[in-house]
Amino acid sequence: xxxxxxxxxxxxxxxxxxxxxxxxxxxxxxxxxxxxxxxxxxxxxxxxxxxxxxxxxxxxxxxxxxxxxxxxxxxxxxxxxxxxxxxxxxxxxxxxxxxxxxxxxxxxxxxxxxxxxxxxxxxxxxxxxxxxxxxxxxxxxxxxxxxxxxxxxxxxxxxxxxxxxxxxxxxxxxxxxxxxxxxxxxxxxxxxxxxxxxxxxxxxxxxxxxxxxxxxxxxxxxxxxxxxxxxxxxxxxxxxxxxxxxxxxxxxxxxxxxxxxxxxxxxxxxxxxxxx
Numbered sequence: 001x002x003x004x005x006x007x008x009x010x011x012x013x014x015x016x017x018x019x020x021x022x023x024x025x026x027x028x029x030x031x032x033x034x035x036x037x038x039x040x041x042x043x044x045x046x047x048x049x050x051x052x053x054x055x056x057x058x059x060x061x062x063x064x065x066x067x068x069x070x071x072x073x074x075x076x077x078x079x080x081x082x083x084x085x086x087x088x089x090x091x092x093x094x095x096x097x098x099x100x101x102x103x104x105x106x107x108x109x110x111x112x113x114x115x116x117x118x119x120x121x122x123x124x125x126x127x128x129x130x131x132x133x134x135x136x137x138x139x140x141x142x143x144x145x146x147x148x149x150x151x152x153x154x155x156x157x158x159x160x161x162x163x164x165x166x167x168x169x170x171x172x173x174x175x176x177x178x179x180x181x182x183x184x185x186x187x188x189x190x191x192x193x194x195x196x197x198x199x200x201x202x203x204x205x206x207x208x209x210x211x212x213x214x215x216x217x218x219x220x221x222x223x224x225x226x227x228x229x230x231x232x233x234x235x236x237x238x239x240x241x242x243x244x245x246x247x248x249x250x251x252x253x254x255x256x257x258x259x260x261x262x263x264x265x266x267x268x269x270x271x272x273x274x275x276x
Contacts, residue, residue, distance in 0.1 A: 030059040031242045034071075034079035036150060037180030039225070040064035042200035042269055047262045052249050058242045066149025066180065074098055074228070077235025080243035083250075085150035085198075085225045099228035104273035105250050106259050107224045108199045110154055112215035113185070114140075115192035122194075123214045129162035131215040136164045139173040141193035145184045146176030154223070155196045161220060185211075198223055200269035224273070227251075 039045055040062060049060045063073060067084040071093050074082040082099070084090060093099050112131050114122065120138040122131040135142055136159075145152040159166050166174065177187055181201040188195045189209035197205075202213070227247050232238040249255045256272040263269065 031080040031239050032061045033081045034063045034073040035083040037064050038198045038201045041182045042204045048258055051258050056245050066147040068148025074230045080239045083227045086153050090226050098231055100231050102226045102228050103251050105225050105227050106270040106272050108270050109223050110196050110221040111199050111213045113197050113211050114194040114214045115210045116212050125215045126217045128218040132162040135194050136169055142174050143184050143188045143193045143195040144176045146178045203264045203267055
């Protein structure tokens with residue numbers, strides 16, 4: 001075998017090794033974000049993540065579940081960042097030492113969706129408590145996510161504000177499905193039921209059937225999203241540097257502009273929080 005062939009073979013082997021090493025490095029620059037079905041199913045992540053990766057070189061894997069489940073993933077150390085929307089639960093997560101610091105990122109609102117026939121007669125109402133009381137009194141079909149999500153927790157708080165004791169009054173009309181926002185909307189659409197949805201997922205939802213927004217605009221429907229780095233002191237595997245880079249980008253001028261720019265059918269889905 002000639003020296004030239006040996007040399008070419010050695011160079012090919014070296015190049016292959018470098019490519020493999022480079023690929024391994026690229027794979028290492030991936031973070032896991034535990035987030036909500038609303039940020040995923042609204043299409044927001046499809047808009048944001050390519051922009052963040054282009055700016056940072058860090059890829060993002062999203063685990064989209066309810067807020068309660070997302071925080072549990074963070075507690076186990078199976079995510080680097082949590083990006084959710086239940087401030088009470090988020091502050092508990094921080095208080096337990098599982099998060100480093102919480103940042104407001106964006107907000108939108110919840111809306112009460114229902115069939116256009118509106119058997120509970122809540123169309124146009126601005127008082128969400130009154131709307132829920134009417135739904136309960138009419139025993140009109142209502143779909144609850146029932147999944148410990150931020151939306152589910154908000155729904156439960158709103159029933160309490162309305163003075164409705166779900167344990168005492170719920171029956172076949174109240175359907176807990178234990179699934180995400182998209183599945184809840186599909187169920188409501190197929191059964192002409194009421195439900196509470198975040199506005200972002202509703203605007204992105206296509207299978208509306210006879211559903212429409214019937215109650216909106218109450219300040220109690222405000223929906224704030226926050227982001228936290230999972231505490232690397234609790235879990236040494238947390239990719240703190242790249243995770244914090246994602247958080248810093250979300251709350252930066254570039255990240256906030258990308259959130260503002262995301263629209264469906266010309267409507268803005270999320271509004272930015274710039275007070276951090």
